[in-house]
Each structure stands twice: as structure tokens, then as C-alpha cells.
Amino acid sequence: MGVEGPRVRIERCVSRGLSRVTAQALGPYQTAIVRIGFGAAWLLFLLREWPHRQELYGPDSPWSWGLARQLIDTNDAFTVLMWSSSDSWFQLVYLVAVAAAAAVLVGWHTRAATVLFMVGVLSLQNRSVFMGDGGDNIIHLMAMYLVFTRCAQVWSLDARRAKRADGDGGADGDGSGDGSGPVRTVGGTGGVVLWAVFGAVLLGSTVAGGFSLGWALFYWAMWAVHGLWWAVNRAAVRGGAAVREMRDVCDILANLAHNGVLLVIMIEVCLVYSTAGWFKIQGTRWQDGTAVYYPMNLDYFTPWPELSHLLAGNGLMIFLVTYGTVATQVAFPFTLLNRRAKNVLLTFMILEHLSIAVLLGLPFFSLAMIAADAVFLPTVFLVWLGRRTTALGGRARRLMPGGGPRSPEPAPEQPAEAPKVPASGPAWRS
Template sequence: MGRLAAAIGCRISRVTDSALGPYQTAVVRIGFAATWLLFLVREFPHRHELYGPDGPWSWDLAQQLIAGNDAFTILLWSDSRSWFEAVYALGMLSSLLLLLGWRTRTMSVLFMVGVLSLQNRSVFMGDGGDNVIHLMAIYLVFTRCGLVWSLDARRVKRACEARARGELPHALGSARAGGAPTRPDRVGPALWGALGFALLLVTLAGWLGAGWLVLFWGLWAAQALWWAAGRYTGGAEPRVLLDLVANLAHNAALFVIMAEACLIYATAGWYKIQGTRWQDGTAVYYPLHLDYFSPWPALSDLLSANGTLVMLVTYGTVVVQVAFPFTLFNRRVKNVLLALMITEHAVIAVVLGLPFFSLAMIAADAVFLPTSFLKRLGGWAARARGRLFPGRDRTPPGPPGQRAKGPGAPEQAHVGFTA
């Protein structure tokens, strides 16, 4: 009984003391931000037909639909063309800044606003990949996805190095709380104030429902509390408590992301089993002969001409999708199936001409990638950056979520309004 209690206590301590999977959530952040940004850039010439005033799904029809399902979109606050251009630009800018990891907490919220606003404006324009982006944009808000591979993490690392050299004093309260030293943050509070003023105007105008008002005001207040606890409190207790809550929210959101990916593959696989074309091994043959899914007709004809290959791909797809959730308990088998699924999505992107669907699914799959592989990947990227930009700091930030080992060592990348 004592051993069981100790094991349970160790598990609870691990969940509350650190944000699990920092490299995996960073890859998910980068993957979905890049996918949505590339989609918006590619569709920029057609944006008015997809989500704007020239689309077949008119502004009046969208209003009627939103009135019935209470979906979130700020595009229906005004039918002017300039407002649409501003929201589209917000979607592109927030995607880019989230990709880079600049003010990650704030950008994750703006990224969610951009994704939901555009997709809910024209609900019939999306596909399976858009649905995945839709869900992940919400989940990312609750993760600490900027702890590594972000401008936020680099800013914290440089502040710690400057303090270690004696070039930078502790921020007020940060030294007492054991947090990372930093210069007074002016950008974060200014951004927080501007967004708070905008949210106040929206609240007074009555454009948001009660549920969304509670969410956005809660996130806005949490940012202020987080910053104040690190700057003005005289002890470590407030910061430790906020750290615990943030870690719990992060780990819960990470679990939901993993469960969502498993649910997608499990439902897709079991529905395929019920289809007669999947049962007789010919399901892959038919999409290869549709003009819409044949960007390279010669390649599609070459693949569909081999009946054995078509049968193996058809059955293999079903087996991998159904089996994947059950392989999470065996790391080696899971990694093999994960590589097969990522390869399959890469082939779908090329052969069937669905690059953004494939990128979204690969980004979702990345949450299961091994930490050791991601660290090696980060090392390769750092060395490649060093060759392209010699003289810059090529040392990637250390893994977050660890207690300070000495003077000036940060506990988390959580300075001010950052990660």
C-alpha cells in the first residue's frame, strides 16, 4: 500500500510540477500555424470567394446559420469589405507570430479567433483537415506551447545569460520568486492593454455571447495575474500556484490533443471497415481516377494499374488506422505505425493533391513523436541555422519544466506575457 501511494504521489507530482511534452506541443504549434498560414497565403487571391463578400454563402445566410448554432465568428460583426480584409490579415499575422513563438499565449488566442472566424463564416468550404485545424486551434490556447523552439524561450534564455554575466539585474519580485530575470516588459503590458480595450468595446457593443465573454475575459485576467505575480509578489507561493494551474491546464490539453488524434484514426478506420469498397480492397482505386484528386494523371494511372499495390494500400490503411490507438502502449510498434501514417499522408499530399489536409494530419501525428527524435531534429535545425547565419547563438534552449538548479536558472519560460 505504501508503494502504491508513493507511486501515485510521484505521478501527481510529475503532472503538476512540469509541462509534459514541451517539444511535442511546440511541433504541434509550429505545424498547425504553418499549415493555416500557407493555406491563407495560397488562397489569398480567392479569399473573397471563399470567406468574403463575393462567396456563394452570403452574409445573410451566414447570419441565419450562426443565429441557430451560436458558432463564433467576428466576420459577422460587419459586412464591410475593409473589415473582412482586417480579419483575414489578422489570421495571417497571428499564424506567423504563433509559428515563430512570439508572445505565444496571446498569439494562440488570436490564432483561434482567426481560424474560427474564417471557417465559421463559410462552413461548407472546409474538409477534414480544416476540421482538425478548427479543433487544435482551441486546444492550443490552453497549452504552454512556447516553452521551446520559440522567440519567447530565446528571450528568457538570453535574459538568464545576461544576468549570469552580471549585465542584467533581477526584475522586481522575480529574484524573490526564483523566476527568470528580465528587463521591465513594455511590449507585453502594452499588448495586453490594447486587447483589453478592444475586448471592452466588444463587450459594450454586445457582439459576443456570455460563454465567449467569460472565456476571453478570463484569459485576459489570467495574463494580468501571471505578470503581477512574477513582478510584484514578495514570495514564491503565488507563482508556484499559478505554475501548478498552468501545468495542469497544459497537461490536460495535451491529453485531449492525443485523444483527439486517436479518435480521428479509430473512427476513420472503423467506418472504413463497414464500406464494401474497403472490404474488397478497391477503395483506393476510385479516387485515383477522379479529376479533382488527380493533379498528376500519369502518376495516378501508374499507381492504379497495379492491382496488388492498390489492395495492399487499401487494407494497410484500414489496419494502421484501427490499430494505432492500441499501439500507444508499445513504443516501438507505435513509432513504426506513426512513420507509416506520416508517409501515407505525404503520399496523399502529392498523389491526390491534398497538401493542407496532409499537413494538418501530420501536425496532429507529431504529438506522438519521441522526445529523443525531436531533440535531434532541433539539433540538426540549429546546426543548419548556424551554417546559414554564422556568429549567432546556435545553442537550443534546454528542456523546460525543471526546477532551478542554481542562481539565475529559470524554472519555466514564463516571463511576463510570453510562453
């Protein structure tokens, strides 16, 4: 056999790369933890602000409905809260946003839930644009990205339903989950009901002029794609080779969209940290190592005044934290070239956000940033974390009153129960 030339090696490398990005949705555990993290951050924020929802986004907001209407007429932002100024409509939208965040968190009918989640985030945030912070901005972006990902392949009710259906000779329920394999049986009516309700709302809002042309085309396209996906899955159950081939093509397109958006999320996180770090370098307070001192002496950012004052009184600690923050943010995008350096720096960044949550009283900002960082966590670590969480949950259920005896859990080494770890990109290799 002859020695392969550079051209042959390049062609094989390109072929393997194309096969990976079309044959499977990469990073299933990473996208699942991102979905859970952002769903939890938005849900907890909405629940925490429930007593103040009227002042934040409702009729009692300082940014009145009329001012919001004028701004949206100029920037063409999307919010369903502009459809009516009534309090009843606001309360309904807020409740739907809470329900959508909970559905995304647990992975229930995830394709429809992520669209509704995006509608809730955009509607509330665009209603009062001056109420947000950096955490709200990242939630705003990720809410749109999650719509295009297959983020419920693991750790979701959709995945559990698909597993049970496969065990019974079926498939992923009503076809509204994120199943990545061939569908043999499509049953259930939950997804069909959601699709029909969304279609009726879209039709009514479009006729009433509630959408701009761009947003109307986007939502109608999403509605049509979801309906086509369900129809193709259902036809593939007893259809011929042509129908199954069409289903495979749709699956490839879904994988391409997922993998492309996953890359965008990774780039987005790198841009957030790199731009934040480089802007800090230009600030005099960051240059002299005192920037962290000032927020620790503001009443608004000191939920634990004694602890904040104790740390602020240590000049060496302030200096190290200030310079360490800048160095970590600037260096993070470059550490992706080395998985060990990336994992170490990622640990420091997560600890930094936990410190911000406690010391500065910004839990939702920190949770949103940790959820974004999770896209770079190693697959092996996430699999271990999932196993430990499942084991602790089973132990807690056995200890509950009336829990009764439970059948022993299968050993982790059993092939039938060992989670499949798909090949992942270099950013999250362990």
C-alpha cells in the same frame, strides 16, 4: 527495513505522478512541434488562398453574409466577421489571421498569439462552414487546445528571449512567454501593449453586443488570467515569500492545464484514427480493397495524372494501400502500449499523409494531420531534429554573402548547451 506493502507502493506511485503533472509542463518538444505544424498549415493555407479569399470567406462568397448570420443565430458559433458586412472589416480580419498564424509559428508572445490564432481560425471557418475538409476540422480543434498549452518552452522567440534574459540575470521578457521557471526580472512593453489593445477590443465588442454571453465570459476570463499572470510575475521579482508562493501556485495551475490539454490532444488524435478506421471497415469498397482506386481517377484529386494512373493501374498496389490504410488507422491507438510498435506505425502514417499530399493534392490536410501525429513523436528524435536544424541554419548563415566568420558552435556534449529533456509520458517515449 520491512517490505513495502501494495498500499505503500500505490501511494508512492500516485505521489510521483502528481509531482510530475504539477511540477512541469510535459512534452515541451511535442507541443512545440504541434504549435509549429498547425501555425504553418493555417498560414500557408491563408497565403495560398489570398487571391480567392473573397470567394471563400468574404462578401463574394456563395454562402452570403445573410445566410451565415441566420446559421450563427441558431448554432451560436463564434466569428468576428459577423460584426460587419463591409469588405474593409473582412480584409482586416484576414490580415490579422495571417499575422496571428505567423506569430504562433515562430512563438512570438505566444500566449496572446494563440488566442488571436483561435479567433482567426474560428472567425473564418465559421463564416463559411461548407468550405472546409478534414484538415480544417482538426485545425479548428487544435486552435482551441493550443490556447491552454505552454507550447513555446522550446523552439520559439519567447524561449530565446527567456534564455537571453536568464543569461543577463533577467527572465522571460515581458512575462508573455511560456517560461516555466521562476521569474527574476520582468521588462519590456510588448505584452502589456497587446493586453491593453485586446482589452479595448473586448470592451467595445461587448458593449456593442458582438459576443454571446458564453463567448464574452470566455474571452474576458482569458484576458483577466493573462493580466494576473503578468502582475504576479512582476510582483514576484521583489516581493516576499507570499508573492513567490502565489507565483508557484499559478505555475502549478498552468502546468495542470497544459498537461490536461496535452492528454486531450492525444485522445483526440486516437479518436480521429480509430473512428476513421472503423467506418472504413463498414464500407464495401474498403472491404473489397478497391477504395483507393476511385479518388486516383477523379480530376479534382489528380494533380499528377500520369503518376496517379500508373498507381491506379496496379491492382496489387491498390489492394495493399487500401487494406494497409484501414489496418494502420484501426491499430494505431493500441500500439501506444508499446513504444517501438508505436514509432514504426507512426512512421507509416506520416508517410501515408505525405503520399496523400502528393498524389491527391491535399497538402494542407496532410500537414495538419502530420502536425497532430507529432504529439506522439519520441522526445529523443525531436531533440536530434532540433540540433540538426540549428546546425544546418548556422551553416547556411555562414555560407551567405557577408556572413563573415562565426564563432565555433559549442559541442553538443557541453552541459550548458545540451537541451534538457524533461520526463515525458509513455506515448512519446523513444
